[in-house]
Amino acid sequence: MTTETDKSGGCQCGALRYRAKGELGYPHLCHCRMCQKAAGNYFMPLAAANRQDFELTRGAPKWFQSSDLVRRGFCGECGTPLFYDIPGTDFINLTLGSLDEPDVVKPVAQSNTGQKMSWFHALDDLPLEPAPETPDRENAIAASNHQHPDHDTKIWPLGETS
Incomplete structure (x- = not known):
């Protein structure tokens, strides 16, 4: 049973899914x-x-030992980064962009800001790309999308029988 606070997510291709x-x-x-x-x-x-x-x-997931203390979990099929894991702890960190509903988890802090891009403060001043005059490109991408949907599926890719 899932509740309102449960979070699901996974990689871009759908080979790996999780629930918290x-x-x-x-x-x-x-x-x-x-x-x-x-x-x-x-x-x-x-x-x-x-x-x-x-x-x-x-x-x-496939794992990369990024330091002696931390390993990073990712999808071995599409490469989506999914986990920051410190073995032996009682938690595992999830990448927020891999959540099915990333907008529901708002960051409360920033860490390691000494390596933050020096120009981030100016992002809101960048010009916005104009909206396309026709949605042809967006429609073509949507019609040929191979990305897993933002919800659990029993079978993926669709059309497979097992």
Whole structure:
């Protein structure tokens, strides 16, 4: 049974899915160089799930031991970063972008800001791209989308029988 506070998520291709029961702890943006490289981005949003309330519901992650203390879990099929794990603790950190509903978990802090991009303060001043005159490109992407939907599925990819 799932509750309102339960969170599900997974990778882009759908080979790996997970569920965390209850609230996620300390949602934050980590700006350390290791998280930047692991995410392939300027920061990594993370939050902790109690290990006893966490389960993999499809597939198994591949792991990279990024330091003597921490390992990073990702999908071995599509490469989506999913977990920041400190073995031996009672929690596992989830990447917030891998949640099915990432907007429901708002970060409460930032960490390792000494490595934060120096120009982040100016992002809101960047010009916005104009909306396309026709939605042809967006419609073509939507029609050919191979990304797993933002909810659990019994079978993936759709059309497979097992």
